[in-house]
Amino acid sequence: MTVELVRGQNAPLPQTRLEIRVSAGKPIVAGATLSDAQGKVRGAEWIAHPGSPQLPGLEVSQQAAADHRLAVDLEALPDPVERVNVLLALPVGVGGPVRFGAVAAPFIAVTGLDGSEVASYTITDLDPESAVVALELYRRNGVWKVRAVGQGYAGGLAEMLADQGLGQSREIATQILDAVARGMARSVAAPPPRTAEGDRVRHTAATAGSAAGDHTAGAPQPPATAGPAPAQPPTTGGPGSSVPPEQSTADGINYAHPGRRPAAAAPPTPPPTAPPAQPGQPAQPVAGDATGWSMEERLYNQVWGMFEDLARTTAAYRSAVDFAESRMEQELDKVLSDPRSRIGGTGDAAREAARAKQTALVDQARAVLDRDLAQLKAEAEVVEPALPPAFAAWDNPVWQAYRVPMEIPMALRLGDLHLPESADVRIPLLMRLPMERGLWIDCGRSSSGSVTFHDSAELHRLAMDTAVAHAARLLAVYPAGDFSVHVIDAGGSAAGSLAPLLQAGVLAHPPGHGAAGVTEVLARLTKRVELVQMAIRGGATDALPPDLDTGEQLLIVHDFPHGFDDRAVTQLRYLADEGPAVGVHLMLVADREDASAYGPILDPLWRSLLRLTPVPDDHLADPWIGHAWTYQPALVPPGSSVLQQVLAQVAQARREWGR
Amino acid sequence: MTVNMTKGQAISLQKSDGGTLTAVRMGLGWQAAPRRGLFGSRTREIDLDASAVLFADKQPVDVVFFRHLVSDDGSVRHTGDNLVGGVGQGGDDEAILVDLQRVPVHIDQIVFTVNSFTGQTFQEVQNAFCRLVDETNGQEMARYTLDGGGQYTAQIMAKVHRNGTGWTMTALGQPANGRTFQDLMPAILPHL
Numbered sequence: 001m002t003v004e005l006v007r008g009q010n011a012p013l014p015q016t017r018l019e020i021r022v023s024a025g026k027p028i029v030a031g032a033t034l035s036d037a038q039g040k041v042r043g044a045e046w047i048a049h050p051g052s053p054q055l056p057g058l059e060v061s062q063q064a065a066a067d068h069r070l071a072v073d074l075e076a077l078p079d080p081v082e083r084v085n086v087l088l089a090l091p092v093g094v095g096g097p098v099r100f101g102a103v104a105a106p107f108i109a110v111t112g113l114d115g116s117e118v119a120s121y122t123i124t125d126l127d128p129e130s131a132v133v134a135l136e137l138y139r140r141n142g143v144w145k146v147r148a149v150g151q152g153y154a155g156g157l158a159e160m161l162a163d164q165g166l167g168q169s170r171e172i173a174t175q176i177l178d179a180v181a182r183g184m185a186r187s188v189a190a191p192p193p194r195t196a197e198g199d200r201v202r203h204t205a206a207t208a209g210s211a212a213g214d215h216t217a218g219a220p221q222p223p224a225t226a227g228p229a230p231a232q233p234p235t236t237g238g239p240g241s242s243v244p245p246e247q248s249t250a251d252g253i254n255y256a257h258p259g260r261r262p263a264a265a266a267p268p269t270p271p272p273t274a275p276p277a278q279p280g281q282p283a284q285p286v287a288g289d290a291t292g293w294s295m296e297e298r299l300y301n302q303v304w305g306m307f308e309d310l311a312r313t314t315a316a317y318r319s320a321v322d323f324a325e326s327r328m329e330q331e332l333d334k335v336l337s338d339p340r341s342r343i344g345g346t347g348d349a350a351r352e353a354a355r356a357k358q359t360a361l362v363d364q365a366r367a368v369l370d371r372d373l374a375q376l377k378a379e380a381e382v383v384e385p386a387l388p389p390a391f392a393a394w395d396n397p398v399w400q401a402y403r404v405p406m407e408i409p410m411a412l413r414l415g416d417l418h419l420p421e422s423a424d425v426r427i428p429l430l431m432r433l434p435m436e437r438g439l440w441i442d443c444g445r446s447s448s449g450s451v452t453f454h455d456s457a458e459l460h461r462l463a464m465d466t467a468v469a470h471a472a473r474l475l476a477v478y479p480a481g482d483f484s485v486h487v488i489d490a491g492g493s494a495a496g497s498l499a500p501l502l503q504a505g506v507l508a509h510p511p512g513h514g515a516a517g518v519t520e521v522l523a524r525l526t527k528r529v530e531l532v533q534m535a536i537r538g539g540a541t542d543a544l545p546p547d548l549d550t551g552e553q554l555l556i557v558h559d560f561p562h563g564f565d566d567r568a569v570t571q572l573r574y575l576a577d578e579g580p581a582v583g584v585h586l587m588l589v590a591d592r593e594d595a596s597a598y599g600p601i602l603d604p605l606w607r608s609l610l611r612l613t614p615v616p617d618d619h620l621a622d623p624w625i626g627h628a629w630t631y632q633p634a635l636v637p638p639g640s641s642v643l644q645q646v647l648a649q650v651a652q653a654r655r656e657w658g659r
Numbered sequence: 660m661t662v663n664m665t666k667g668q669a670i671s672l673q674k675s676d677g678g679t680l681t682a683v684r685m686g687l688g689w690q691a692a693p694r695r696g697l698f699g700s701r702t703r704e705i706d707l708d709a710s711a712v713l714f715a716d717k718q719p720v721d722v723v724f725f726r727h728l729v730s731d732d733g734s735v736r737h738t739g740d741n742l743v744g745g746v747g748q749g750g751d752d753e754a755i756l757v758d759l760q761r762v763p764v765h766i767d768q769i770v771f772t773v774n775s776f777t778g779q780t781f782q783e784v785q786n787a788f789c790r791l792v793d794e795t796n797g798q799e800m801a802r803y804t805l806d807g808g809g810q811y812t813a814q815i816m817a818k819v820h821r822n823g824t825g826w827t828m829t830a831l832g833q834p835a836n837g838r839t840f841q842d843l844m845p846a847i848l849p850h851l
Contacts (some may be wrong), residue, residue, distance in 0.1 A: 309733070312732050316761070319732065319766040323720065361764065361765055
């Protein structure tokens, strides 16, 4: 039974213990004043505000926020109180909006303690006002009622308080807004509460606990692992500090499941805020400066933001350069066709002027591009070290401190992208997980023809190395047992590239060799796809055989279509079509030329796969402008043993998981 | 504070404190067609569209409209197509945001236009307006009322052009006819 109030309308209150919820798009101050039968606020002690949030029977938020919950117990209010005025105000001196006309219409709801809504009111028609009496709860003939007031004050809190009969209204208003500004300054200064570092440490502790078979472990213990100390969120102690939910239990038992995210309803930790820019200087970039519910999501969005910004700023530059060229050509043509230019030096001067104009414009465009690139480069320099393993390059130290994760990450880094104008700004190419399409590592001749020095065998080996690096990364970022890799190596020629996977023992089955091996592996995966499909279509997922591996599966096919007969090709196409929906993915290492005998029948197969190259190649386009980006695969630096270290941990975790 | 602009009037987009504008929004609002009697769904909806054409030395370089919501360089963004209009409460139903600092160096004029995609003339549209807002603080700088615009289906609203270091806006208010900005190109060119 909700009443949507309009201005001036009232409604009876069925209960005396209530909650008042406020939501506005921007941080606002919520408070309340108490007044007597004459409508007068008797003193400062009758005002609940962030600096003094609790009164008998009334509690308000301790800081400015976009959402508030105010608690009211009408029976506990001091005796002479006949009315509670719920007020909203915009914080002053913090750089936010200064009038309600510039924020979304505030919405306010009165609910019972069980959350049932009694009445709601959207305060519209505000414009220059910076403070507003939203609702009043008042007693009439012994019965409490609520009325939608919506009375705004352009003069702000001071004017509002004066209107309620308060003598020293100006001082009190200043006091309230000071308290709010202090609270806001504090929340801005606090470092990000959940850095990537803190996140990783949390996983580490949880993993250590489960590895020891100690599933009853309580709160994640402060880990004594190597690596930099976690950036503990400084609990500012006083009111207004925001303690992230996961770490709020300092000594008690943490009932949160270590591998589970807090429910979506839980408030996300605030994103890190870039420090205010120096005048005339661009703001210092901060890792995680994007929207998202977790640090991981923020970093993911930030990387995509950088990708789009680089695409667009390059588009602006190219457009300006093209324009400068075409204008110069037009002007030169005009000079050529003008008979007067043949006399004396006028033609030369005009030509010179046209060239100077072109140079000036290109220089100007270049300066703008350089400014933007410098900013993006600075951003990349803070973002790269903050990336979690799944997003990080193999040479990132985060891989040295690798632990088997408990959760599937949002995305996986496949490599880097850059444009010719900006070779030193590299954007991580992130693929969303779980995979939606398979991968094709192209060991054919590069389409751009830029790489001719690799002979065919060398290119095949590089392609298989790349495939193994991608597969190892996928194995590493999935929780133990959630991801399995199968290999078809009909010719048996990929043993060298497969060595890291074979030595660590992380393959689900030995690689399939020869025609028999091809058939065996394909049959195994086809059966799995069919079983899971049947179970899902029949709604009988609990009827799957208990030995069926329900994790995601990746099939690496080396040197396709070597060793494949027509039947095997058909089976592979079936896996490509039906597999992704049930968690079976392909990674083909192939030269399309080798499969040309099959004709156009394989075209849909190639199209369904994301083509990657073992060597830098400019075949990927961005979704905004369609620039050709040079892709560079994420490869393990030569001589580094990080892959072996990571796979050893993966293997150990798989053994323990399988026990 | 708001200037009700008249045709041909030019205002410099300098802030009152001397700083130049960094971001402006061209907002377009109109009242949805009233519902008619029994077969209310057969009401002829009014779909006005706001567009911005970016010119470099009188050549169109890029355009932002409902099929291309962001200019390639990212400096001009359309908030999305509104097919029916608002309830006439004065809010923007479509808006184009221009980040003047990010406009590429060769772009020297941006022309804003309004078209009636569904073909109603401005005489049939209630409470239509177009306004220019300083996006940094929400201050309305100029407003143009479209009602009573006569038997026209389009209007070339205003242009923002470079003047030395900053930008100037000139109200054009040139009535025209056309379904999308392409139809207006001949009418725009004389104003560049």
